[in-house]
Amino acid sequence: MSESTxxxxxxxxxxxxxxxxxxxxxxxxxxALIDAxxxxxxxxxxxxxxxxxxxxxxxxRSLGERxxxxxxxxxxxxxxxxxxxSRIFDALMEARMNRDAAVIALGGGxxxxxxxxxxxxxxxxxxxxxIPTTLLAQVDSSVGGxxxxxxxxxxxxxxxxxxxxxxxxxxxxxxxxxxxxYRAGLAEVVKYGLIYDVDFLGWLxxxxxxxxxxxxxxxxxxxRRSCEIKARVVALDERESGLRAILNLGHTxxxxxxxxxxxxxxxxxxxxxxGMCIAADMSARLGWITTADRERAVQLLVRxxxxxxxxxxxxxxxxxxxxxxxxxxxxxVRLVLLRSLGRAEVVGDYPAEALNATLAQHFE
Amino acid sequence: MSESTxxxxxxxxxxxxxxxxxxxxxxxxxxALIDAxxxxxxxxxxxxxxxxxxxxxxxxRSLGERxxxxxxxxxxxxxxxxxxxSRIFDALMEARMNRDAAVIALGGGxxxxxxxxxxxxxxxxxxxxxIPTTLLAQVDSSVGGxxxxxxxxxxxxxxxxxxxxxxxxxxxxxxxxxxxxYRAGLAEVVKYGLIYDVDFLGWLxxxxxxxxxxxxxxxxxxxRRSCEIKARVVALDERESGLRAILNLGHTxxxxxxxxxxxxxxxxxxxxxxGMCIAADMSARLGWITTADRERAVQLLVRxxxxxxxxxxxxxxxxxxxxxxxxxxxxxVRLVLLRSLGRAEVVGDYPAEALNATLAQHFE
Numbered sequence: 001m002s003e004s005t006x007x008x009x010x011x012x013x014x015x016x017x018x019x020x021x022x023x024x025x026x027x028x029x030x031x032a033l034i035d036a037x038x039x040x041x042x043x044x045x046x047x048x049x050x051x052x053x054x055x056x057x058x059x060x061r062s063l064g065e066r067x068x069x070x071x072x073x074x075x076x077x078x079x080x081x082x083x084x085x086s087r088i089f090d091a092l093m094e095a096r097m098n099r100d101a102a103v104i105a106l107g108g109g110x111x112x113x114x115x116x117x118x119x120x121x122x123x124x125x126x127x128x129x130x131i132p133t134t135l136l137a138q139v140d141s142s143v144g145g146x147x148x149x150x151x152x153x154x155x156x157x158x159x160x161x162x163x164x165x166x167x168x169x170x171x172x173x174x175x176x177x178x179x180x181x182y183r184a185g186l187a188e189v190v191k192y193g194l195i196y197d198v199d200f201l202g203w204l205x206x207x208x209x210x211x212x213x214x215x216x217x218x219x220x221x222x223x224r225r226s227c228e229i230k231a232r233v234v235a236l237d238e239r240e241s242g243l244r245a246i247l248n249l250g251h252t253x254x255x256x257x258x259x260x261x262x263x264x265x266x267x268x269x270x271x272x273x274x275g276m277c278i279a280a281d282m283s284a285r286l287g288w289i290t291t292a293d294r295e296r297a298v299q300l301l302v303r304x305x306x307x308x309x310x311x312x313x314x315x316x317x318x319x320x321x322x323x324x325x326x327x328x329x330x331x332x333v334r335l336v337l338l339r340s341l342g343r344a345e346v347v348g349d350y351p352a353e354a355l356n357a358t359l360a361q362h363f364e
Numbered sequence: 365m366s367e368s369t370x371x372x373x374x375x376x377x378x379x380x381x382x383x384x385x386x387x388x389x390x391x392x393x394x395x396a397l398i399d400a401x402x403x404x405x406x407x408x409x410x411x412x413x414x415x416x417x418x419x420x421x422x423x424x425r426s427l428g429e430r431x432x433x434x435x436x437x438x439x440x441x442x443x444x445x446x447x448x449x450s451r452i453f454d455a456l457m458e459a460r461m462n463r464d465a466a467v468i469a470l471g472g473g474x475x476x477x478x479x480x481x482x483x484x485x486x487x488x489x490x491x492x493x494x495i496p497t498t499l500l501a502q503v504d505s506s507v508g509g510x511x512x513x514x515x516x517x518x519x520x521x522x523x524x525x526x527x528x529x530x531x532x533x534x535x536x537x538x539x540x541x542x543x544x545x546y547r548a549g550l551a552e553v554v555k556y557g558l559i560y561d562v563d564f565l566g567w568l569x570x571x572x573x574x575x576x577x578x579x580x581x582x583x584x585x586x587x588r589r590s591c592e593i594k595a596r597v598v599a600l601d602e603r604e605s606g607l608r609a610i611l612n613l614g615h616t617x618x619x620x621x622x623x624x625x626x627x628x629x630x631x632x633x634x635x636x637x638x639g640m641c642i643a644a645d646m647s648a649r650l651g652w653i654t655t656a657d658r659e660r661a662v663q664l665l666v667r668x669x670x671x672x673x674x675x676x677x678x679x680x681x682x683x684x685x686x687x688x689x690x691x692x693x694x695x696x697v698r699l700v701l702l703r704s705l706g707r708a709e710v711v712g713d714y715p716a717e718a719l720n721a722t723l724a725q726h727f728e
């Protein structure tokens with residue numbers, strides 16, 4: 001195999017911390033590619049029970065003569081906490097990894113978040129390479145440098161910003177994803193169209209069938225465009241003080257859904273899909289988008305088999321769960337809404353009645 | 365009280381992350397000063413069992429109308445691990461602290477390391493204010509932004525760089541320090557003279573009596589000059605790739621002593637004192653300093669009542685324990701040695717026999 005396995009490349013420009021996202025099929029088998037992009041001679045592979053038997057042997061082969069250690073974590077968001085990260089530290093210490101070692105995250109977003117956080121903290125920061133094996137991780141975790149874990153009382157409350165040295169997005173690994181997980185990834189893809197690029201939204205509508213049936217050409221384009229959009233937004237606001245928050249479209253409502261249902265019962269992308277429908281509805285109530293726009297968003301999510309309605313947890317409970325969200329400044333819940341299709345905004349000065357009516361509609 | 369409680373001020377210049385170190389007596393009681401330098405309206409005080417009854421009431425009074433939560437940790441280096449940091453996260457979540465809250469570390473280096481690490485990771489980074497109450501913390505933790513905890517297999521293996529917004533070094537709090545802890549702090553003060561400023565070394569010799577008896581004027585000068593020297597070194601090398609490592613004079617040997625003895629049996633400063641004597645001896649063996657220079661260093665430490673000899677743990681064990689130290693690059697143990705009094709260097713190309721002879725002399 002050769003570099004020709006790379007179909008697309010997105011370069012994330014962060015000065016000294018710039019890195020490439022390599023997108024293509026069967027990249028994991030491409031020893032020359034892996035060798036060229038993993039500088040470290042000692043690596044710890046962090047993966048989970050589901051992924052380990054599928055892809056670790058291939059990755060080990062491609063890593064060649066490096067010193068390789070491995071830690072296999074339990075699979076699932078419910079394990080994304082500090083105690084599991086401790087196991088990564090234990091593995092790094094056990095293998096006597098030094099500052100010149102690298103952590104390779106092989107798996108979905110949960111593996112990436114924990115492996116990246118461990119890499120950020122081990123000896124106050126070592127190299128980190130991402131090999132995302134879910135669609136959600138390929139389009140979301142590849143850009144932004146966010147790593148971390150959940151606290152029993154809130155998602156992603158403990159973490160660090162830590163940029164990877166390289167992201168290797170091998171779309172062939174998506175073949176082993178369940179339909180449900182694959183579709184959850186498509187929710188985030190739709191999000192990029194909604195918040196930033198109405199043309200991409202149109203492309204998604206035109207290619208919905210190809211994406212739903214996992215056509216490789218369509219997936220590669222969707223991953224590339226999603227990473228480009230996220231990179232554009234993040235580059236304008238690396239530390240998440242303002243614009244970057246538009247990436248959270250659907251997430252504040254979605255967090256309420258996830259938390260109320262217990263982590264893991266709703267997939268993240270599913271909660272985001274339902275949350276985006278709520279955000280679109282509130283945007284329509286404010287007269288920012290038309291009801292036809294709202295229906296375009298809802299219908300695309302329906303075509304991808306995603307949930308578009310929230311569980312009836314009650315408006316009061318939903319509001320309380322939204323209140324503990326990280327996007328709170330001095331008690332005021334800021335929301336990401338759609339000024340138009342393809343243009344999201346963070347707003348704090350909406351009429352309280354609009355939020356209350358929206359919550360009543362969707363959660364009661 | 366007023367700003368006049370501040371006797372000395374050292375400004376740490378780090379661009380957008382610049383902050384002041386305020387040095388003086390009874391700063392904690394100076395409500396106007398505390399109010400001016402703590403921007404956050406919600407704070408979590410992190411302290412330990414020993415410090416809490418001594419200084420928390422005063423600090424609370426000076427914090428005025430802010431929303432204040434508090435977490436009291438057990439006292440001692442043996443508690444500096446991830447599980448204890450979890451308690452800080454729990455307290456932050458319990459008090460529903462948001463991104464605009466600040467963590468105030470009130471205590472010694474252990475409290476500061478853990479509180480700073482928690483602040484670095486909570487919601488991926490919130491404000492952090494240091495109120496160091498030990499001499500060691502005032503001269504060491506005030507500058508450099510290092511935070512973190514120990515792993516069962518190695519010191520400070522898990523951590524982050526996170527700069528405080530402000531350091532308030534109230535030398536009146538040193539009055540409640542035990543003699544042993546106070547002297548351990550003087551070891552680091554001597555270190556600054558040895559590595560960077562032979563004039564300061566002379567000043568320490570001239571004022572050894574005043575320092576040993578805790579004269580306030582002498583302490584304030586020692587804290588100021590120590591912070592200045594550390595800031596100078598760190599500013600030249602913020603991410604510790606090169607020069608900054610001279611701050612570790614005595615620390616590689618010292619870590620071996622601390623680890624072999626079990627954390628907490630030797631105070632950090634005591635181990636550093638003995639470690640600096642070993643480093644000075646090796647420097648003399650290489651002909652870089654004279655034996656008279658070496659004796660000057662040893663005698664100053666003796667006057668401060670510090671240990672100048674290592675426990676007989678065996679040269680092989682010492683070497684193994686040094687090998688796991690963070691200052692290792694690809695298996696080669698780099699050492700901080702004295703090119704002359706007042707000028708330290710990091711060296712990796714020393715003759716192996718010099719190290720072996722030194723280890724045999726001190727550890728056998």
